Amino acid sequence: MDSTRNSGEMAIGMPESRSTKAKAAATITATTKATHHPQAGWKRGVAIFDFIIRLCGIAAALAATATMGTTDQTLPFFTQFFQFQASYDDLPAFTFFVIANAIASGYLVLSLPFSIVGIVRPHVVGTRLLLLIFDTVMVALTTAAAASAAAIVYLAHNGNSNTNWLAICQQFSDFCQRISGAVVASFIAAVIFMFLVVLSAVALRRN
Amino acid sequence: MDSTRNSGEMAIGMPESRSTKAKAAATITATTKATHHPQAGWKRGVAIFDFIIRLCGIAAALAATATMGTTDQTLPFFTQFFQFQASYDDLPAFTFFVIANAIASGYLVLSLPFSIVGIVRPHVVGTRLLLLIFDTVMVALTTAAAASAAAIVYLAHNGNSNTNWLAICQQFSDFCQRISGAVVASFIAAVIFMFLVVLSAVALRRN
Known part of the structure; x- marks a missing residue:
């Protein structure tokens, strides 16, 4: 036993x-x-939110690019030698604006698959960190584009007496209104990018 | 047995x-x-690096503010009615530049204690996330200041024939050189802020 x-x-x-x-x-x-x-579950929610905000960002950046890129105004009077015409490529700041916002739109479209990876696999750190880094760069790019264009638009609206730069918006009022809209759209895109950075950081917090 | x-x-x-x-x-x-x-240990290293980079950021932002704020040039000739003088408050973009960089300097000084918290307690998430959010806002602020000032400085250097805005840097060459330096300093501050954002995100990755 x-x-x-x-x-x-x-x-x-x-x-x-x-x-x-x-x-x-x-x-x-x-x-x-x-x-x-x-x-x-919480991370997946953040990732879905991230995806939706990216779609809004594409809309804002594309609107800014398209508005600035397609706007030109020809005045109904002309002299013997040249016609008075305003378009975005008259000023380097506006050209930069179009290029930067086009890059931002393209980047956002390319980032959508990575955002979907975040929805499918909420714990993958690499793609999220990659998106955060590029989003930070895009914050700087879109803000720079919007701010430099805003400085020129302000000058076009108000002129500056100290430097003898005259306002051109009396003549090109339609042009000025549309590019002001484009600048606002670009600032919205910049705010969306800032939001995306913070969202990625919150999602990275704990794994 | x-x-x-x-x-x-x-x-x-x-x-x-x-x-x-x-x-x-x-x-x-x-x-x-x-x-x-x-x-x-790794996180403490990142936090110490964060602190040092913040000190560099203070130097860059203060240099940008001081250079732009103190530069004015009076031309050696004058008419009966007014003297030709250029200073930062002649242009709204430059005023914004000074204010934005002053805010960035002040924020960086105030953020130093929070950065020290990160060194002493490497696993505290709250302060790091707070710093990341404010750093992202500062990326946008300093970039906007630098870009709008850069657009105006470019105009001051080169002028624009389409809008009949003449270059003023032939007359105010000393002024133009110094404000160009200030713009560069502000862009350096913006890059430092971007680096701080990425650094915080990397440190947040795992806790």
Whole structure:
């Protein structure tokens, strides 16, 4: 009987030590799952939000590009030598504006697949960090485009008496109105990019 | 002998199952410590780097503010009615430049204690996220200031024949050179802020 108890003890002893290990491992995975599962849902929500905001950003950046790029105004009077015409490529700041906003639109379209990766796999850190870095660069790019264009638009509206630069918006009123709209759209795109950066940072917080 | 083996087995059996639990727990804490300890050191390194870069940012932003704010040039000739003088408050873009860079300098000085918190407690998430959000806003602010001033400086250097805005840098060459330097300093500050954002994001990655 002692022998059977002994063998029983032996037989149970080993599985018990294994089962405690397994149980410990099970509880660990259970707790990690318990902490991970609500996070995964929360992160997926953030990722879906990120995707939707990116679509809004594409709309804003494309609107800015298209408005600035297609606006030109020809005045109904002309002299013998040349016609009075205003378009975006008259001023380098506006050319930069069109290029920068086109780059921002293109980047946003290309970033959509990475945003979808964030929805499918909420715990992938690499793509999110990559998006954050590029989003930060795009904050700077769109803000620079919008600010430099805004400085010129302000000058076109108001002129400057100290430097003898006269306002041109009396003549080109339609042109000025449309490029002002483009500048506003670009500032909206910049704010969207800032929001995307903060959103990515919040999602990166815990993995 | 069987009995002694049995009791020995019993005596060993129970502690073994406990010791495996304890060992499992020990290995878990060991692995978590092993993964946490180098992370803490790594994060502290990032935080110290963050602090040093903030000091560089203060230098750049203060240099931009001071250069733009103190530069004025009075031409050696004058008419009966007014003297030809150029200073930053002649153009709204330059006034904005001075204000924005002053805000950036002030923010950077105020952020130093929070950066020190990051060095002392590398795992605190709140302050790091707060700094990241404000840094992102400052990227936009300094970039906007630098870009709008750059657009005006370009105009002052080159003029624009389409809008009949003449270059003023032939007359105010000293003024133009100094404000160009201020614009460069502000762009450096913007790049530093972008770097701080990415650095904070990398440090936030795992906690």
